[in-house]
Amino acid sequence: MSENSMLIYHGIHEFQSACLSGDILLHSSAVTLGKFDGVHRGHQKLLSEVLRRQQEGLTGIMFAIDSGGQQILTEQERASYVASLGMDVLIECPFSKELMTMQAEAFIGRVLKEILHAAVLVVGSDFRFGYGRAGSAQMLLDRQKQYGYRAVIETKECYQGREISSTRIRSALKAGDMDLTEALLGRPYPVSGRVVHGRHLGSTIGFPTVNILPSARKLLPPDGVYATVTELQDGRCVPGVTNIGTNPTISDGNDRTVETYLLDFSEDLYGTDLQTRFYHRIRGEEVFSSLEELTAQMKEDAGKGLHFLSRRGVLPKT
Numbered sequence: 001m002s003e004n005s006m007l008i009y010h011g012i013h014e015f016q017s018a019c020l021s022g023d024i025l026l027h028s029s030a031v032t033l034g035k036f037d038g039v040h041r042g043h044q045k046l047l048s049e050v051l052r053r054q055q056e057g058l059t060g061i062m063f064a065i066d067s068g069g070q071q072i073l074t075e076q077e078r079a080s081y082v083a084s085l086g087m088d089v090l091i092e093c094p095f096s097k098e099l100m101t102m103q104a105e106a107f108i109g110r111v112l113k114e115i116l117h118a119a120v121l122v123v124g125s126d127f128r129f130g131y132g133r134a135g136s137a138q139m140l141l142d143r144q145k146q147y148g149y150r151a152v153i154e155t156k157e158c159y160q161g162r163e164i165s166s167t168r169i170r171s172a173l174k175a176g177d178m179d180l181t182e183a184l185l186g187r188p189y190p191v192s193g194r195v196v197h198g199r200h201l202g203s204t205i206g207f208p209t210v211n212i213l214p215s216a217r218k219l220l221p222p223d224g225v226y227a228t229v230t231e232l233q234d235g236r237c238v239p240g241v242t243n244i245g246t247n248p249t250i251s252d253g254n255d256r257t258v259e260t261y262l263l264d265f266s267e268d269l270y271g272t273d274l275q276t277r278f279y280h281r282i283r284g285e286e287v288f289s290s291l292e293e294l295t296a297q298m299k300e301d302a303g304k305g306l307h308f309l310s311r312r313g314v315l316p317k318t
C-alpha cells in the first residue's frame with residue numbers, strides 16, 4: 001500500500017465488518033498494540049518492526065487504544081504521521097466497556113487471532129491488556145505455540161539515561177521545554193487546526209497572525225512565544241513565531257488562542273488546515289505598558305525566532 005492509502009477504522013467492530021464485507025482482504029498480519037500517545041521514539045521502535053514484517057508480505061496493523069483525556073497527538077495528527085511511515089492499517093479503538101471487561105485470554109483468542117489474524121505481535125515490555133490488566137508481554141510469549149503467532153517484545157527506548165514515555169513528554173511540554181519534547185518524540189511538537197477569524201488585533205500593530213483552532217483535547221505548551229514552522233495545506237512550510245495565551249496587553253478576555261505570525265507571508269489562509277511545529281520557547285507571556293512596547297518586543301521575538309530556526313537548519317528552502 002502507498003503512503004496515502006492507509007486504511008483507518010474506528011473500533012474493532014468496524015474493522016471486522018470491513019473484513020467480512022471484503023473491503024479489506026486479510027490473511028496474516030503483524031500487529032502492534034498500545035496507547036501510542038504521541039507516537040514517540042519508543043513507539044516508533046515497535047512500528048519499525050511491524051513495517052519490516054509488512055515488507056515480508058504481512059498486513060501491518062497499528063491497534064491504538066484511546067483511554068480519553070488530553071492528547072499529545074490528536075487522532076488526525078497521529079493518523080497523518082503513521083500514514084507517512086507507510087503503515088497498512090490503523091485501528092483507533094476507544095477503551096470501551098467491552099475491552100475493559102474482556103479477559104486477557106479472550107482478547108488473545110477473539111481479537112488478536114480471530115479478527116486481526118495476527119501472525120506476529122509486537123509490543124513493549126510493559127504492555128498490559130485484558131480485564132484488571134491481567135495480560136502481559138510475558139503472557140503473549142507463553143501463548144505463542146497455543147495460538148500460532150510469534151511475539152516480539154521490545155525493550156524501552158531511552159534518552160539521556162532515562163526511559164522515553166508519554167508521561168515524560170507531558171512533563172517536558174508542561175515546562176515549555178520544546179527541545180526535550182522534540183528529542184523524545186523524534187520530531188518537533190505539532191499543533192494542528194483550521195484557520196479561523198480572530199480579533200485582527202495583530203494587524204493593527206503590523207503583525208497579522210493566523211489563528212488556528214486546535215482540538216479541545218489537544219495538549220498545548222504553556223503560554224508564551226515560540227519559534228515555529230507552519231506547514232500549509234498545500235505542503236509549503238513557512239517560518240514564524242507563535243503566541244499561545246490570552247494576549248493580555250491588547251485584550252481583556254480569557255480565551256486562550258494559538259496565533260502565528262508568518263514571516264514574509266501575506267496570503268489569505270482562512271478556512272484551510274495548518275500544522276504548526278514548535279521548536280523552541282522564546283519567552284513566556286507578558287503584559288506590556290503600551291502598544292509601542294509590545295510592537296518592539298514582537299520585532300525582537302521575530303528576529304530571535306528566525307535566528308534560532310536558521311541555526312537549527314530548519315528554515316524552508318526558497
